[in-house]
Amino acid sequence: MRIATNTISDSVLAQIQKLSAQQARLQSQVATGQKITQPEDDPAAFGRVITLDTESRQLTQYQANATRALSVSQATYSGLQSMQTISDRAGEIATLGSGTASSDSDNAYAQEVNQLIEQAVQQGNTQLGNDYIFSGTAVATAPFTATRDTTVGSPTFGQITAVAYNGNTSQAGIQLSDTSSIAAGSSGATNTGLGDFINNLVALRNALTSGSSTAVSAVQTPLQNSENLLVNALSAQGAVQLRIQVNQSQQTTRASDLSKLTSGETDADMATSVTQLSQTSTAYQAALTSASKILQTSLLDYLK
Numbered sequence: 001m002r003i004a005t006n007t008i009s010d011s012v013l014a015q016i017q018k019l020s021a022q023q024a025r026l027q028s029q030v031a032t033g034q035k036i037t038q039p040e041d042d043p044a045a046f047g048r049v050i051t052l053d054t055e056s057r058q059l060t061q062y063q064a065n066a067t068r069a070l071s072v073s074q075a076t077y078s079g080l081q082s083m084q085t086i087s088d089r090a091g092e093i094a095t096l097g098s099g100t101a102s103s104d105s106d107n108a109y110a111q112e113v114n115q116l117i118e119q120a121v122q123q124g125n126t127q128l129g130n131d132y133i134f135s136g137t138a139v140a141t142a143p144f145t146a147t148r149d150t151t152v153g154s155p156t157f158g159q160i161t162a163v164a165y166n167g168n169t170s171q172a173g174i175q176l177s178d179t180s181s182i183a184a185g186s187s188g189a190t191n192t193g194l195g196d197f198i199n200n201l202v203a204l205r206n207a208l209t210s211g212s213s214t215a216v217s218a219v220q221t222p223l224q225n226s227e228n229l230l231v232n233a234l235s236a237q238g239a240v241q242l243r244i245q246v247n248q249s250q251q252t253t254r255a256s257d258l259s260k261l262t263s264g265e266t267d268a269d270m271a272t273s274v275t276q277l278s279q280t281s282t283a284y285q286a287a288l289t290s291a292s293k294i295l296q297t298s299l300l301d302y303l304k
Helices: 005-032 043-097 103-124 188-210 213-266 270-296 299-303
Strands: 144-148 160-165 173-175 181-183
Touching (some): 043 188, 103 188, 160 188
Antiparallel strands (some): 144 160
């Protein structure tokens, strides 16, 4: 049985092309350290890498969400803490003003409380970036609007006489994973309670201005209720921050795991790749040498 010359040539060339492709693939592995650069290199492994990459991208977004949530919670905690400092001082003044005191003392306390009111309104309208933190989901709206005495010539001209809450009582959830989210800001009850607290400060100032110890005593209970609200809100924010930080720790661990899994699928075994490259190169050179002899054989040589 005779074999056609072109059949032999085609077979030899096919083998050379196959060895050349293997050599190129191994050279790429050695140069890049990656064993998968195209889907055809290992379709199954490539599919697993795509799945891992998708999860990694989702995790990156959740990590950004957690960072944002922690910033919101920390800003909220800081604002509430400032409010509590104001509340503590107001409580001290209320205790002093409910006892026997001179009119000069009452007036001095009233002036101090007036400054506390201004501070409280400022703290209540605190922003994180461009967002008001105590407005619920109405983050573009300043939560507290102050009404001031506009009577020209009055001793109380320009003083805040009341505040109104302009935000809402909704809370925005921030997604921390596929199955969980967290409301990082303060609750609607806390936000409206801050407005009540500021109005309690106004009542305290007015009571001190009137010089009535009875009126001052009447404000103490509402002020204590506001103090309790602030303490509970601070405790809640502490718990929120702890949950976010635990979540961030879990995300960091999972990100490390995903990186290792991806590396296991894509990283080349350099020792093995170098050995295989050497073997393939040797085979390729041998094939070229053999092919040069075979392809030089004439048709007459096969007819003999």
